[in-house]
Amino acid sequence: MIISLVGMPGGGKSTVGKQLGRQLGVRFVDSDHEIELRIGEPIRSFFEREGEAPFREIEAQVLADILDSEGELVLGTGGGSVLREENRALLHGSSTVLYLRSTPEDLFRRLRHDTQRPLLQVRDPLAKLRELYAQRDPLYRRCAHYVLETGRPSVHGLVNMALMQLELAGLIDSARVAATVGAQRAD
Template sequence: MTVVLVGMPGCGKSTAGRQLARHLGWRFVDSDTEIEHEIGGSIRAYFDEHGEESFREIEQRVIDRLTKPERLVLATGGGAVLRQPNREAMAQAGNQVVYLRATPEDLARRLRYDTQRPLLQGGDPLRKLRDLFRQRDPLYREVSSFVIDTGRTSVPTLVNLLSMQLEMAGLSRKA
């Protein structure tokens, strides 16, 4: 089984995913980190030079490779759900997809000093987050087995909620 974490930028996928993997005794992978290894640089620089469409092509290859069922916790990029093949790969049999949901206001507070997320640079970040949320929330819900609100939840509490939800779904630490 692969546990796939989806959600908006800044919702806690990487932070909680790392802790959840440690709790389960599984491997953790961040798809954005894998993409940066593949392109040999930062996503932001790649985005600036090659554009979003080219980035999404690489992301799709990486998601396809990483969603093969194994004992893995996978944190995906916020826009990974935009492509149907990614949603299908995430939701394939043997995977549990968890939507870590946070409001645009909570995300804006968390990301106010972040300069690495290409889609949030310049202009009004809160407005951009609201627009992205409107577009992506239905896709996160479509692909997810369950939703956990991360608003102002601490990381240990979030990991406990994830663990309990996965246990109720039939996953034990020994699975």
């Protein structure tokens, strides 16, 4: 079982993914972190120096490597990973994809002080988020098996929504979910 989370920057993929992995007792992999390990520097530095096209090439290779790995995992993807058709097809065909859908306005509230996201280092970040959303929302929907509206639920609420959706779809044994929803693992 591989569960992939897609969505806009700041949509909660890493935060929800870590908690979802913990609840399911599987590892969480953040594709952006794996990219940074591969390139040996922060994505922002690479992006500024090399540009978007070389970054997207590396991103596609890293996604393919992660999805080809063995074992169960939860994958948090980069916000732009769905821009390539090959990535959308790979994610959809190799995992169960959950789209964490957030409005541009919700994202702006969460990200207005964030200086680490290269695509948002512009004069009007809300306008940029609206532009990205208009471009990417249809791609996330095309890639996703399920859409979860993030709105204002807590991380705990979103994790429970994801677990319930996966259980209803028959992808998780109900005994596994019943034992983990709302519980914390004793590590």
